[in-house]
Amino acid sequence: MHHDELSVPLETVRALVDAQFPEWRALPVSRVASQGTVNAIFRIGDRFAARFPLQPRAVEAARHWLECEAEAARELLGRTRFPTPEPVAVGEPGAGYPLPWSVQTWIPGVIATDRDPGESVAFAHDLAEFINDVRAIDTRGRVFSGQGRGGELRAHDSWMRTCFQHSETLLDVPRLRRAWAVMRQLPRGEYADTMTHGDLIPGNVIVADSRLAGILDVGGLGVADRALDLVSAWHLLEREPRQALRERLGCDDLEWERGRAWAFVQAMGVVWYYHQSNPAMSRMGRRTLTRIMADPPPA
Template sequence: MTGPRAPRALETPMHEGQLTVAAETVRELVDAQFPEWRGLPVRRLAAQGTVNAIFRLGDRLTARFPLQPREVDAARRWLDSEAEAARELLGRTRFPTPEPVAVGAPGAGYPLPWSVQTWLPGVVATDQDPGDSFAFASDLAEFVADVRAIDPRGRTFEGGGRGGELHPHDGWLETCFQRSEALLDVPLLRRMWAVMRELPRGGSPDRMTHGDLIPGNVLVAEGRLAGVLDVGGLRAADPALDLVGAWHLLESGPRQALRQQLDCDDLDWERGRAWAFVQAMGVVWYYHRTNPAMSRMGRVTLARIVADPPAA
């Protein structure tokens, strides 16, 4: 993760009912539940993610606190599934990924379970743009291929979120179009979605995917891929899903190099573009005021999609 920066102010919550987590609360929870870490300093990170408040715990650990309220048992099941996914990915690629360490319990006024993972050094791609790097594109393609090579053990996409068919996202996209009237060229984007939503799945079976290859989840060092974060969403899905990274992270030349390295056919490539479109349309308006970096990422992705249309 990136080095020290001032945290983004929490006075403007990103989500309805968003939880707040102070460093003092983290200190109390750690000291009470993991006394072996009492001597480790606690420092909030200026993460640009949207799901967790993240704190550095000493030099080798991070503590992650979910921001959105949910039922305690459901939150625990989700954290356990995240840890299981992280363990499944660990060592399956040469690029570092976080290792689950522990799960904490509610307390000190914080109502949900929380998790501890290993710390990964590096700078998030939001702060060190690798978009023009062919070497980074090659690394990213290698990571996607490594994840796809994991045996799904009979698992298939279970529905919910991105990774199945495109047209079930019509309702969400309609909301995005309506909320984006003052922010984007909505008539153009509507026309693009009308084509994208019709893209068939083709013959590619579900394969394992990271599912969220956005700049804030990718670590960079000297123009190369240094690590990948937020691996808890590892699951079987449309193999085109991880091609979102080509649009979120790369400019035209490196993007085409990634496509060639992964040997993407036209249909998978266009579905990857469509999944990036779905994600970008959502973040532009949703985080316009509360997380400008995330909103800006969506604008950049949409600009790339518009500037590089499918071949006629």
């Protein structure tokens, strides 16, 4: 998926687990088929998941990132009735793998990519509950870091130009450019930033019987535009459940439109970037854009 992506063979994972966590030597290790783009995921027995970063970086920078992810996961743990992963351990480089890696608890279930909850109003209510639970976490004076999505929409103009350029043969770029020209002008508004999950896409959402059953990839928990988690409205929901989510959260027009804009930014990026290397992610982006443009923002 990335030009400099690291290889993580199963034999390497087995060797690292056996050497660094001998108490798990008797547990089976298996690769998890995943559409994730940041980590290779492996199960250790029934209770644990090992996550191996796919892109190279300095060892200490990678360790710091894993520690921040674990801190975020601990902060979210128990703050909502929906299961989320609990940090267990950090492994060291070795056996040919050059970076630290992490172990967390395994959350059982089926991801929304494989069992679409998009027509379920009950799922939308669950999702609204989770978003409200996250928003209720004390920011403790923290502010948006300035990295990634969650600040000013116009800060993403350069990235969007790149996306439009690479999408000329894939999407109706002139129409999408016009939509972005409207979205990028949305003001930040009077509402305060809140804690957000930051990446509520189908691959990070576990479902059971058309209800929310768990949330994955919680390491990005942090302070950002409160509209950021509204990306889930377009990534995960069809029209009626999407409206149910909005009503449950009490979103005003500005917050709702900013949520649509953040979903647009994310979707535009994944369509072209993963077109060849991760078709499922690319299709997710296309579906999100279809939902957004079926009910475009007011001019």
